[in-house]
Amino acid sequence: MDSVRPPKRRRGRPPANTAVISREAVLAAGLRVLERDGLDALTMRKVAEELGVQAASLYWHVRDKDELLDLLADELLAGADLRSLVDPADWRAGAAAILREMRRHLLARRDSARLLAGRFSAGPNRLRSMEAVLGVLRSAGLGPHDTAYACYFLMVTVIGFVANEQAPLSAQVRNGMPAREFLDGLRDRLAGLPAEEYPHTVALAAEVTGPDLARRFDFAVDRMLDGIETLRGERG
Structure with a gap:
């Protein structure tokens, strides 16, 4: 299980000593973990490791794992020009x-x-x-x-x-x-x-x-x- 699970997405700017990442980078890392390891292995910790940051850094961009999954579900449909x-x-x-x-x-x-x-x-x-x-x-x-x-x-x-x-x-x-x-x-x-x-x-x-x-x-x-x-x- 993920060790850090804040109830809400953090507001404002990350502390100065926090690695700078973007929501787009978080989603791209999530897709890489999903493709490589599968849905069952997709955790906030693994996504953070993919980015080389601590899991707490992700919560400046997504509220929790459920929001990450919502965003990834939408990203999976990118490029489907129906x-x-x-x-x-x-x-x-x-x-x-x-x-x-x-x-x-x-x-x-x-x-x-x-x-x-x-x-x-x-x-x-x-x-x-x-x-x-x-x-x-x-x-x-x-x-x-x-x-x-x-x-x-x-x-x-x-x-x-x-x-x-x-x-x-x-x-x-x-x-x-x-x-x-x-x-x-x-x-x-x-x-x-x-x-x-x-x-x-x-x-x-x-x-x-x-x-x-x-x-x-x-x-x-x-x-x-x-x-x-x-x-x-x-x-x-």
């Missing part, structure tokens, strides 16, 4: 492109989905991402209520899907077993179950354990957009 993918002439193509780019962007950043899940920080990068999704849904002709609910549904689905992709499949995979080797073994175990008790699992063992996550994501995207298409028809 608004450029909106196609006014084809809302469905634009929506599919946005969702696939969100997945690609998050997969490239360690533990990004875990950090974003359940965390709604109104930082500029998160707002730009939400604006893109809201815009493409409004271009589909949805009303305010349906647009807001569909936006939430689409974004949390992408985050949840990526969270599953980024998590280790099992303790064996976490400890170094290749994922494909684990899935092959799981397929064989499922196929060997008593067919009278698990007829569907046995019959679909290969499909259940297939590695085609990109195709599974495309399936999810298509089915979600089918639902929005149906909603458009009902509201129209």
